[in-house]
């Protein structure tokens with residue numbers, strides 16, 4: 393039976409491209425009301441038009457713009473969303489990027505860590521009240537199988553000692569999983585479920601912001617072995633919409649199935665420490 397998402401409000405970050413955009417298309421056909429978060433107005437509005445053409449007549453969609461690598465903007469975005477909607481049924485944290493060269497945001501934080509990890513943590517923190525107003529709310533976090541093979545180096549969390557772009561990306565995706573497990577544990581007495589997933593190696597715009605050797609290798613690899621965006625948005629759509637995962641929380645998925653994530657991602661001490669360190673870094677944005 394087709395899934396009916398009429399009256400469900402689903403917020404998607406990174407909605408202007410790739411996995412976020414294609415998940416939006418699929419959820420629109422199921423009748424969801426979408427909150428599309430992008431940073432590029434033209435691109436995000438174009439997605440809105442495509443979403444509208446796939447939607448049922450009663451759906452209403454909204455667009456919000458924010459640079460999610462900046463905590464001040466994440467907080468402001470949450471405030472704007474709160475003014476414009478009464479509840480959120482699904483929060484899909486998805487915006488992310490890979491930075492080959494170290495870059496520091498105008499707030500003084502390393503970009504991979506700020507965008508890929510802090511943004512998920514802070515947006516979720518500020519939208520919990522709206523999620524609690526929904527009947528069976530879900531939080532879905534895009535992680536990656538790239539998390540395998542690294543651990544959190546708390547002494548080099550933001551490349552303070554040395555920076556390797558791929559390691560920083562791997563660590564940020566590990567952070568997504570650690571955050572999801574810890575949040576699921578903290579919310580176990582609520583009706584909110586929290587899961588993370590690997591979308592597959594998907595031929596999106598991912599990594600295109602990097603030129604040079606790595607950028608070219610990635611381009612070629614995507615064309616040769618990656619799955620397309622339609623296929624690459626199957627697990628995200630499943631987690632945002634399927635009745636099969638109703639009540640399922642604290643899991644990591646791949647190809648719409650529960651998968652065991654790395655031993656490092658399942659270390660309870662690491663995830664509690666990461667939570668504490670994150671709260672300390674974000675303290676002025678949490679209230």
Ligand SMILES: NC(=O)c1ccc[n+]([C@@H]2O[C@H](COP(=O)([O-])OP(=O)(O)OC[C@H]3O[C@@H](n4cnc5c(N)ncnc54)[C@H](OP(=O)(O)O)[C@@H]3O)[C@@H](O)[C@H]2O)c1
Pocket residue numbers: 405406407408409410411412430431432435458459460461486487488489507534535536537590591592593594595596597598599
């Ligand atoms: N592609 C893969 O093989 C793969 C595999 C595993 C995990 N992932 C994860 O999947 C997620 C989505 O990536 P994708 O593959 O769909 O890549 P993508 O096509 O590059 O899409 C990334 C999305 O994030 C947005 N974004 C980037 N920086 C932002 C910022 N500072 N503020 C706000 N939005 C920002 C982009 O906006 P613009 O349109 O303005 O650039 C775009 O909408 C990421 O978390 C990535 O780590 C991807």
